[in-house]
Structures are given as structure tokens and as C-alpha cells.
Amino acid sequence: MDSRRVIDGLSTVLLWAAGFFIMGLLVFFLAYILGQGLPVLSLEFILSPSKEFEAGGGVGPQLFNTFYILFLSLLFSVPVGVGAGVYLAEYARPSRLTNLIRLSTECLATVPSIVIGLFGLIILVNIMGLGFTILGGAAALALLNLPVLVRVTEESLRAVPQTYREASLALGATRWQTVRRAVLPPALLGLVTGLTLVSGRAIGEAAVLIYTAGVSVSRHFPDLNPFVAGETLSVHLWYVRAEGLRPDADEIAAGTAALLILVVLAFNLLIGVPARIYQRRLLGKH
Amino acid sequence: MSNRRTFDVELDELKQDILRMASLVEQSIYKAMESLFTQDPLIAKEVITRDDIIDRLRYEIENNCIRLIATQQPMARDLRVIVTGIKILLNLERMGDHAVDIARAAMCVCGRMPSRPMDRIPEMARIVQQMVKDGLDAYVHGDVEKARAMCAMDDEVDDIYNLLFHDLISYMEDNPDTIPCVVYLLVVVRRLERLADRATNIGEDVVYLVTGEWEELN
Amino acid sequence: MANKITVRNLNLFYGDTQALREVDLDIEQQQISALIGPSGCGKSTFLRVLNRMNDLIEGVRVDGQVLLDDEDVHGPEVDVVHLRKRVGMVFQRPNPFPMSVYDNVAYGPRIHGLKNKRRLDEIVENSLRDAALWEEVHDRLFRSALGLSGGQQQRLCIARLLAVEPEVLLMDEPSSALDPISTLKIEELLQELKKNYTIVIVTHNMQQAARVSDVTAFFLNGEIVESGKTDTLFTRPKDKRTEDYITGRFG
Numbered sequence: 001m002d003s004r005r006v007i008d009g010l011s012t013v014l015l016w017a018a019g020f021f022i023m024g025l026l027v028f029f030l031a032y033i034l035g036q037g038l039p040v041l042s043l044e045f046i047l048s049p050s051k052e053f054e055a056g057g058g059v060g061p062q063l064f065n066t067f068y069i070l071f072l073s074l075l076f077s078v079p080v081g082v083g084a085g086v087y088l089a090e091y092a093r094p095s096r097l098t099n100l101i102r103l104s105t106e107c108l109a110t111v112p113s114i115v116i117g118l119f120g121l122i123i124l125v126n127i128m129g130l131g132f133t134i135l136g137g138a139a140a141l142a143l144l145n146l147p148v149l150v151r152v153t154e155e156s157l158r159a160v161p162q163t164y165r166e167a168s169l170a171l172g173a174t175r176w177q178t179v180r181r182a183v184l185p186p187a188l189l190g191l192v193t194g195l196t197l198v199s200g201r202a203i204g205e206a207a208v209l210i211y212t213a214g215v216s217v218s219r220h221f222p223d224l225n226p227f228v229a230g231e232t233l234s235v236h237l238w239y240v241r242a243e244g245l246r247p248d249a250d251e252i253a254a255g256t257a258a259l260l261i262l263v264v265l266a267f268n269l270l271i272g273v274p275a276r277i278y279q280r281r282l283l284g285k286h
Numbered sequence: 287m288s289n290r291r292t293f294d295v296e297l298d299e300l301k302q303d304i305l306r307m308a309s310l311v312e313q314s315i316y317k318a319m320e321s322l323f324t325q326d327p328l329i330a331k332e333v334i335t336r337d338d339i340i341d342r343l344r345y346e347i348e349n350n351c352i353r354l355i356a357t358q359q360p361m362a363r364d365l366r367v368i369v370t371g372i373k374i375l376l377n378l379e380r381m382g383d384h385a386v387d388i389a390r391a392a393m394c395v396c397g398r399m400p401s402r403p404m405d406r407i408p409e410m411a412r413i414v415q416q417m418v419k420d421g422l423d424a425y426v427h428g429d430v431e432k433a434r435a436m437c438a439m440d441d442e443v444d445d446i447y448n449l450l451f452h453d454l455i456s457y458m459e460d461n462p463d464t465i466p467c468v469v470y471l472l473v474v475v476r477r478l479e480r481l482a483d484r485a486t487n488i489g490e491d492v493v494y495l496v497t498g499e500w501e502e503l504n
Numbered sequence: 505m506a507n508k509i510t511v512r513n514l515n516l517f518y519g520d521t522q523a524l525r526e527v528d529l530d531i532e533q534q535q536i537s538a539l540i541g542p543s544g545c546g547k548s549t550f551l552r553v554l555n556r557m558n559d560l561i562e563g564v565r566v567d568g569q570v571l572l573d574d575e576d577v578h579g580p581e582v583d584v585v586h587l588r589k590r591v592g593m594v595f596q597r598p599n600p601f602p603m604s605v606y607d608n609v610a611y612g613p614r615i616h617g618l619k620n621k622r623r624l625d626e627i628v629e630n631s632l633r634d635a636a637l638w639e640e641v642h643d644r645l646f647r648s649a650l651g652l653s654g655g656q657q658q659r660l661c662i663a664r665l666l667a668v669e670p671e672v673l674l675m676d677e678p679s680s681a682l683d684p685i686s687t688l689k690i691e692e693l694l695q696e697l698k699k700n701y702t703i704v705i706v707t708h709n710m711q712q713a714a715r716v717s718d719v720t721a722f723f724l725n726g727e728i729v730e731s732g733k734t735d736t737l738f739t740r741p742k743d744k745r746t747e748d749y750i751t752g753r754f755g
Contacts, residue, residue, distance in 0.1 A: 163599035171612040172589030186602045282602040290752045361738050361750045498740025
């Protein structure tokens, strides 16, 4: 047998093994976390408020805060991030300024989240005197996600064939009509993928929120006031393990972790599946 | 510089084929006249049998032209080369037929050749043969001037034809016993006149081939 | 016949390179004009001047006159969006939008503000009929256009263009990506369309230019070497370079 075939066979096996390793890792994590956490999960755990020094209690407010902060942060970051992405992809002509914008975005994307958290602590909590608030947490989170959104938007718009733009413009469409009707629809799946990525990261983020949204929850539940502190699930997970004041910290942490995973999964399905169906319709596959 | 070397070679071969056929036709005309002047039926027979070759050649070359049109989609000058080629083939083939008619007539006049009206026939034949030769030269070299000059010679041929025609008629009136023979001489001069017309057609084809314009040359 | 488009002394530059030189051309109403020439000769660039699609390219400079019904398309009052509605374009590769057949055809009327459902239905049907596609798609109007064959997609693009009621159709090698049968269908369609539209077609296929067009212009190195009636140009071109090009003996 000639050596090229040996190498070919060998590399196939290796690549295959690498793929399975990743899958195995994921399965292991899921099995471990869900195995530990699922027994703890109950409707009561999910909905009831947590207790500070005694056993029992749930993560209701944290779950609520997780979504509330996510929602608020997307409210800030999506318009700005998508807007900047559209600008870069569709309007900006190559110039020093657009290169600078792109460079800034990339730099911002590499800033560690703890730095953003401390930045939020200094600016929002101390200088602006807001204290630990849901609003501050959402703002810092938005800052963290902004570069990713810009990047994802730009990339998914660039992936749309130039011919769609030409066709639209040649029919007498304005630039904005072209973007809105011909470019954005086919780019939607990319955008949604980016959105779920960003959301997943937001749901799992702790470092930023510890210093901006704090580790306590409102006395009321649910509390829509954005100017109160709002601990999220991830922060709660960290806090429970780090402080360890509760007798059943292990169980609470396990349950919270399992819940976090389920929430991210549900979130992905919730946005991802309809987007995929929409995409298939566009491409004419049934 | 050509991207169509194969096609160019084929066009060249087409020209060569047409010339090969043309030289056969020229020979036929020459031999037909020779058989008349020498009163040699063997030469006349040779002309008649050769005509099959000419006819076959015509269809072969014509098929080749059609194949070139179908497979090469010729444009502009290439198209004109092939289209005039087809027309020249037709004219040549008819010229071959005229030579056969002359040879047949020559066989019929055999041995009973009246001397007097004959003297202008060689001159007429000479001019006609010159026209055929010039016509083909003009085709080979794409020489419009030569083609035009050749076509002008047709007038001369027509003049001689008219003279000869009257001469022969009056000769028959004067010598009724020669009628069965002189009638064939009438055929000969008539065919010579037609040969000149065919040569003129070729001349017009040459002008079209080169300029792309149709010109009535006689 | 009247000129629909009159081009005089047109020069076009991409940065420092000149892509079109001193181009003069008359494009007559309700005729098919073919632009032929080797790759990079400027014929597509010229086509894109006519509806100012070149505006989208960085660093393009144009001088000279391009008159559409006596109005300079580069004039200060000209609204490019309106110009492109009047002078529409079909591209080399069929480029239907990834939406339904119906939405593709309705795209143009909608962006120009038409909302009336019944009127839209009417336009969609008429445009598809005019593009000789109705019979093939009437039962799948609401399925994705990307499921159509290449030839159907190109006719859909033509229908999409007809729906905005243009006056001039610019076609940039409209059948170069299609099989021979689809190509012939497009060519037949052009003969129908020319009754109502002025058509300018860029083609690499000389037989196509000879078959479909009334007038042909031969471009070389950004200049028009020769233009005139198609049957004359293809049987007895005046210029040696035209002769060499159309007989396939070009450099």
C-alpha cells in the first residue's frame, strides 16, 4: 500500500477521534451536571425565593433577574450592535475611520469580562453613584456583548451574496430598502445565531455582574424596578459556593447549575428553531 | 495569430479542392475544343467520361462546405469564402456540362466540318478559356480588378457570338446540305457563349467574396 | 426610428485606468442592441453606465453625455433610484431573492410603494406571463424561487424587472450560465419583449448577438471599433479588427 493512503487513513481516524472526544466531553459534562442537579430541581426550587442562612429555598428571583438583565442588556446592545454592524457592512466605504471602528470593536471584544465588571463598578456603581443595580448590570453586560454583536452582524451581512444587492438596486430600490428587504432576511439566521451566542454568554456571565448587579436580590418578587440589586443564576451559583453559609450549598449549587444549562438550552431552541425553519423556507427546502 | 488554425487549414483545403476541380473543368473545355478542331472522337469521348469525375467532385466539395457551415458557424469573410465556394462549384459543374455538350457536338460534326464559318470559333474559344482562367486566378488571389476586367471580356464574346450566329445561319441558307452539320456548330458557339456567362458569374462571386457587395458585372 | 439612448464622447475611468474612450452610440427605441467584444473590453462597464450601476464602485469617474430621452443620466436633477426604475438590468447569473416566486416579482412594485393586494396579484401574473414563465410557476407562486431551474430563475429575474415597468432592459450576458434550450427560450422571449422595450444585451456568444439583435457594437480596449446593423456587421464588417474578432481570429 502506498504511503499516501496510509496517511489518508490515519488522518481520517484522528479527525474522527477528535470529533468524538469533543462530543464525549460534552456528554460527560451534561451527564455530571444534570445527574447532580436534576434531583434537586422542583417547581418549588425554581419559583421560591432563596434563603440566606438555612437549608431549603429556591432560586426564583435569580431566575427572574437572569432574564430581566438579559432582556435589558439586549435592549441596549442589539440596536447599537446591529446598527453598527449594518453600517460597517453596507454603508461604510473603506477608509481610515471604518478601519478604526473595526479595530476598536476587535479590541473591545478581547477585554476580559472581569475588567468590564470592574469598569462598571468604578463608573456606574461608584462615580455615577447608582450602587449595585439591575440596570448597571445590564449596561455592563451590553458593553461586553456589543463587539460580538457588531462582528456577527457584519459577518452575516457580508455573507449575503452581492447579487441580491445589485438586483435590488437595479430595480430602483434605495439603499435602506435594499438592506431591509433584500439583505437582512437572508442574513437573519446568522444574526439569530449571534444573538443566541450573546444571550448564552450573558446568561452564563458572572464576573461582570458580581461588581455591577450585586449578589443580593430584592425583597419583593418579582420586582421590575431596575434600580435595585439583582443577583442572577450564575452569580448565585458562584456566591453560594464561595460563601458557603447555607448548610445545603452543594445541592443548591447543583440545582442552579442544572437549571442554568436547561435555560440556555431552552433559549437556544426558542430562538434557533423558528429561525432555521424560516431559513429553510427562504431556500425553498421543505 | 489565428485561434482557428484547424479551421484555417480546412478553408485552405477547400480552396485547393475548388482549384483542382477548376483545372479539370478547364481541361475539359480545352479538350472539347480540341476534339472539334482535330475531329478526333476519342478526345471527345474522354471529355464525356471525365464529366462524371467532375460531378462527383462537386458533391464531395459541396458536402464539405455544408459540413464547415454546420460545424464552424463561419462569420463574415469565412462565411463568404464558403458561400461563394458553393456557388463557384455550381458554375464549374455547369461549365463541365457545357464542355460535354461541345464534345458531343464535335462528335456529330465529325468529318463534315465546313471550313469558312470556322475561322472565328477558335478566337471565341480562346477568349472564353482566358476568361475562365482569369476568373479562377481572381478567385485564388481575391483580385477584384482582374475579376472586373475578365467580366468586361464577356462583351467581346457576345459580339463574336452574334456575328458567328448570323454567319452560320446564312451559311446554312446558302448550303442547305450542310445543315445537319452546322446545326451542331450552332450548339458549340451557344455553349461557348454560356461558358463566358458562367465565367462572369464567378467574377461576380469573387467581387462579393472580397468586398461583401453584390455587383452586376454583365 | 427614434433614439432611446444617445451616448456621446463617453469616457470612464477607474481611478487612473481608462475603461471607456470616446464612446459614441445610438440605441434605438424598440430594438435589440448587442454589445460584443473580448473580456475586459468595456462592454459590461458601458452597460452599467446606462443605469449608473457603476456608481456603486469606488473611484469611478465618468465624463461625456449619456442621454435617455434627451435627459443626461448624470445630470444633477436625476434621481438614480428613478433612473434605475426606468432602465432595469438583468444579470449574468440568475439572482432571484431567497423568497417566494410571488415576492420576487412583487419586490419592485412594493418598494415603489404599491400595497394593494389585487393590483399586486395582477402585476405578478402579467409580468410572469410576459416573461413566458406563468405556465411553469402558476401553481407554485408561494414557494421559494431558489427551487426553480436556472433558466426559470433567469426568466423570473426578467419578470421581476418587467414588474416595475421599465423602458429599457439592460442584459449582462443573460444566458451565459444557462443550457442551450434555456438560452433559446430567453432569446425567443427577447423577440417578444422588443415590441415594448428597448433592449441592450451584452453577450460573449457571437451567434447569439447575430441571432437576436438588430444592431451590434463591437468594443475593443474601451472603444467602439465598429457598430451598425447586425446582418451587415456579421457578413461584411468594415474593420479588420471586427472581422478578426467575429471570425474567431482575434489575437
